[in-house]
Amino acid sequence: MSKYIFNARDVAAYFKWFGVPSYLEVSYMQYIFSIGSPVLAYPLTGDFEKFKGEVYRELYYLWANGFEDEKSDISYMPENGARALICDQECINLESYMKLITLHLIFTKNLPYVKINFTGLPLQLGIRCDFSLFEENVVRAVEGLNLVSKDAFGKPFDLSLGVPDELLAISLNADFKERILKERDFRETLRSEQRDTMRELKEASLKVFGSIPFPKAKKGRKASPASTAGEKANKHTTSRGQPKGTPLQETRHKDGNN
Numbered sequence: 001m002s003k004y005i006f007n008a009r010d011v012a013a014y015f016k017w018f019g020v021p022s023y024l025e026v027s028y029m030q031y032i033f034s035i036g037s038p039v040l041a042y043p044l045t046g047d048f049e050k051f052k053g054e055v056y057r058e059l060y061y062l063w064a065n066g067f068e069d070e071k072s073d074i075s076y077m078p079e080n081g082a083r084a085l086i087c088d089q090e091c092i093n094l095e096s097y098m099k100l101i102t103l104h105l106i107f108t109k110n111l112p113y114v115k116i117n118f119t120g121l122p123l124q125l126g127i128r129c130d131f132s133l134f135e136e137n138v139v140r141a142v143e144g145l146n147l148v149s150k151d152a153f154g155k156p157f158d159l160s161l162g163v164p165d166e167l168l169a170i171s172l173n174a175d176f177k178e179r180i181l182k183e184r185d186f187r188e189t190l191r192s193e194q195r196d197t198m199r200e201l202k203e204a205s206l207k208v209f210g211s212i213p214f215p216k217a218k219k220g221r222k223a224s225p226a227s228t229a230g231e232k233a234n235k236h237t238t239s240r241g242q243p244k245g246t247p248l249q250e251t252r253h254k255d256g257n258n
Contacts, residue, residue, distance in 0.1 A: 004086055004144045005041045006032075006103065008051065012058035013077045013096070014103040016067050028107060029055055035180050039106065074125055086144035090129040091137035097125055098141040105147075105172050109181050113150070113169035118159075135163045146176035 011032060015025055029052050036045045044051045062068075067076040077096040084092040101114050118138050121127070127134060139159045142149060150169045151157045157168055171177075 002144070003146055004099070005037075006039055006099065007041045008044060008054035009058045009061075009077070009079070010099050010103065012055050012062055013067065014100055014107070015055075015059060016062050017070055017072065017100050018104060019069055025055075025059075026052065032106070035106075038176075038180050086140050087137040088129075088133065091127055091134060091141075093125040093127055094121065094134070094137055094141055097121070098145055098147070101170060102145040102147060102172070105170075106180065113171035115167040116170050117165070117167050118163045119165040135159070138163055142170070146173050147171065148173045 011029070014020070015028065020028055030048070032039055033045070033048050033051055040051075044054065062076070065076050066072060074093050074096050077100075078092060082092070083089065084095050086098075087095040101116070105111060105114065122129075122131070122134055141147075142159060147170050149157045149159055150171070151164075152167065152169075154169070157164070159168075
């Protein structure tokens with residue numbers, strides 16, 4: 001089986017589905033562009049600006065069609081009338097979903113696996129076909145996207161024997177992972193860029209909304225003795241003698257000090 005190569009629509013759908021912040025989109029593009037042909041379709045690997053333009057065009061298309069987050073209908077991801085490249089046409093939504101999972105494993109280097117219960121996916125993804133056909137397509141999707149499955153004990157699980165009603169750990173196969181992720185620390189780069197962005201926002205905010213110093217009292221102007229005495233008396237009365245919720249004048253009247 002030939003291995004699937006991602007295109008600009010897939011990358012844009014990942015950004016939308018997983019909520020990648022807009023100020024980090026270019027960093028994600030640079031990262032996957034640096035991996036190149038093992039992951040991206042060959043026409044997209046020659047010029048980064050062209051690749052970026054394609055992804056932004058697809059981002060706008062997805063946004064205009066309501067594909068906004070993980071609650072979006074997965075069927076909005078491929079173009080109208082698009083043909084499935086890994087799965088049977090009846091299971092194109094499974095193909096789209098597994099593309100997003102694979103991209104998530106590629107972008108999150110330190111994430112060892114994603115847990116999936118394939119038995120519940122047909123209802124979740126709106127797939128209507130015989131379950132035996134769905135099981136065959138699960139095998140195609142996993143193999144075609146360079147993935148492997150393991151059970152709850154970390155042992156390899158052969159999906160060709162059937163899909164179990166339990167969580168399976170889906171991860172990139174070792175050879176593919178070593179080939180595309182070697183000597184790359186994308187998460188550290190992102191953390192650094194996030195810190196820089198937050199610092200820039202803080203500095204910009206301080207310039208606009210920073211604390212305004214109170215004006216200093218003019219020289220030669222002193223507070224009158226009467227006002228000073230009144231403030232002291234008021235402070236003393238309200239802090240000790242005044243019951244909570246009782247007006248100050250009413251309290252003085254009762255004490256006979258009006």
